Amino acid sequence: MAIQTTPTTSETAAASQDAGPSGTARGGEVLLEVRDVVKAFGGLHAVDHCSFDVRRGTITGLIGPNGAGKTTMFNNITGFITPDSGTIRYRGQDITGLRPDQIFASGLCRTFQIPREHGTMSVLENLMLVPMRQKGENIWNAWFHGAEVRRQEEQNRDKALEVLGYLELTHVRDEYAGNLSGGQKKLLELGRTLMTGPELVLLDEPAAGVNRTLLKRLTSNIEYLSRERGITFLLIEHDMNMVMSLCDPVIVMSEGRKLVEGSPDEVRNNQSVLEAYLGGQYAAAEG
Incomplete structure (x- = not known):
């Protein structure tokens, strides 16, 4: 949804109510x-x-x-x-x-x-599992559209590796997620949303x-x-x-x-x- 450049009267009033001390609306x-x-x-x-x-x-x-x-x-x-x-x-x-x-x-x-x-899956697998409507979830696609399934899996893997690099978790990508520290699990949770x-x-x-x-x-x-x-x-x-x-x-x-x-x-x-x-x-x- 695009941000409106010309707010309505009700939006202007709402922004005024949410304004900070300077009078500028937050967000x-x-x-x-x-x-x-x-x-x-x-x-x-x-x-x-x-x-x-x-x-x-x-x-x-x-x-x-x-x-x-x-x-x-x-x-x-x-x-x-x-x-x-x-x-x-x-x-x-x-x-x-x-x-x-x-x-x-x-x-x-x-x-x-x-x-x-998912504690018995690797950190990388936890991230790759997140995207919805993956072609490999359908057995018919796995049998008859293997190239498309592999291509999508590679895309998900690349994105997961990018997220792990950003979160500085690349070094534990092959570790079981259940073995992570509490703080690492919180970072992994954030990573799952980023997927x-x-x-x-x-x-x-x-x-x-x-x-x-x-x-x-x-x-x-x-x-x-x-x-x-x-x-x-x-x-x-x-x-x-x-x-x-x-x-x-x-x-x-x-x-x-x-x-x-x-x-x-x-x-x-x-x-x-x-x-x-x-x-x-x-x-x-x-x-």
């Missing part, structure tokens, strides 16, 4: 719209009439305490569960209730808090279980992909140093609802956020 057009989404499990409303936007070109942070509804919201967006009510739009299209594979095929991908690699050519990537706690060296590389990769390849990110994270240095805007959820949205400085200096979610660490630093 471009709205890529993901979450509107009044509700998801309950029994009597517990994990997501309770929650609404927010993710604009093209941003790295948007989604924070809040355990139980705030962040991962449930990710599951609603990516089709792993269906909202009880509300709508979710991606690139202007209603994706509410679509299957995960349908949403994945549209260019919206996610990673998981606990990586879901699809995504527009929007949802990252679920990318810093969890990652040592500081690999975390620095992961953060640099996210920044590069956003800046140079135009990929938009929405990430859940409890590492506040990572969020405050990487994300703009930052959305805070509480009890299933959006509590606050703003720049890192605005969120960092919001009293309710300081008291409830940041444990005073930034307030203490500024005091």
